[in-house]
Amino acid sequence: MKKLLLAAAIAVSILGGANAQTFPDKPVRVILPFPPGTGPDTVMRMVGERLSKIWGQQVVVENRPGGNGWIAMDAAKRAPADGYTLMQVDASQMAAHPHLFKKMPVDPAKDFDSVAPMYRTYYFVTVAADSKWNTVGDLLADAKAKPGAITYGSSGMGGNIHLGGAMMEKATGTKMHHVPYKETTQIYMAIANGDIQWAVGTASTTQPMQKAGKIKYLAVTGPQRTSIFPDVPTVGESKGPANYELQTWVGLYAPRGTPKAVIAKLNVDIAKVIQEPEIRSRLNAVGFEGLAQSPEEFQKMMNADSTKFGALIKEMNITLD
Incomplete structure (x- = not known):
């Protein structure tokens, strides 16, 4: 510096x-x-x-x-x-x-x-608090077993949240279903309600629902763990693709x-x-x-x-x- x-x-x-x-x-x-x-x-x-x-x-x-x-x-x-x-x-x-x-x-x-x-x-791979998935590997195993059945949300076509889901598909050779929402906050409410199954989201947007016990983080999309959530593993540590990284x-x-x-x-x-x-x-x-x-x-x-x-x-x- x-x-x-x-x-x-x-x-x-x-x-x-x-x-x-x-x-x-x-x-x-x-x-x-x-x-x-x-x-x-x-x-x-x-x-x-x-x-x-x-x-x-x-x-x-x-x-x-x-x-x-x-x-x-x-x-x-x-x-x-x-x-x-x-x-x-x-x-x-x-x-x-x-x-x-x-x-x-x-x-x-x-x-x-x-x-x-x-x-x-960086972003967090976000799922419902009661989801059976505890790692990104769990999510991907279901995505591979059920092509097109797993849903992920975004705030619109071409935005970083959509590209984060598309990157996961590309990196793992899986096919999932993209569901766009008008407002970013709607994505994580839909996850908590079981309307969709996962999405990436920043801490600033998702932290209130995570702290309220509505959603949970499977991984952070950075090259290393964050100081704000040191117990959340990287995507690679969570049995996902080792080269997956998404930032804005x-x-x-x-x-x-x-x-x-x-x-x-x-x-x-x-x-x-x-x-x-x-x-x-x-x-x-x-x-x-x-x-x-x-x-x-x-x-x-x-x-x-x-x-x-x-x-x-x-x-x-x-x-x-």
Whole structure:
């Protein structure tokens, strides 16, 4: 982390003209496609409050939900490339949507510059509390014995939760039945009620029902166990595919052409806030892991997810056009 901040600080020093040295000298606007009260919105407002104190300038959070995230992304794309308008998005919007839609009003790879990640979170393989399955291996054994009979839920075609189920099918050569819901919370209520049998879900969304004894976790989809639920095994430890990993991340982008010195300053300041002990603690409490990466490292992570999702979407013939 210290090396990252030092490198970024050097970049600001080397590249810093008047723009970077005085930035920001007016309010900074962040456009996001998430409704108020959601995880990304809550984190953005929390981080924005800290940045306002550092900068002496207000951070204005502007929610523009709807349209697959394109309403917010199009507004950010059209803004001046000066660092005073940023866009907060997640992995699916940047890495999956380009493979799901033949036509989009924005091109994530060409219209935006990476600024900084904020956090990432892994998912949990979630089943009813009274399910006979105690491992992912149990679930897969039934899926192999009854092709097409096992049901998994999602919040819609092509989203991370759907892709998580499709990834499990692909990794294990099984065929299961996908059931989409309009609202994410409906998925886990359906699991608890026995309407569907499983789904992946983040801790921030599923933890209340897990703590209430309505659902249980078979595994976490990360490379190692999490500090928030250390007793929950990884998918591989739970007798599932060893290479199965599903994460989502949320980060900040700027319109393409934003000065590199301004991006470097934004990256340094955002990383400092994300690494504050209080911020890290509040993120960890809901299963989020604060991320501090350079713009180049952030872009590399996005490219890797795009490659992975692109191959999966093509093989599973998933399309939203």
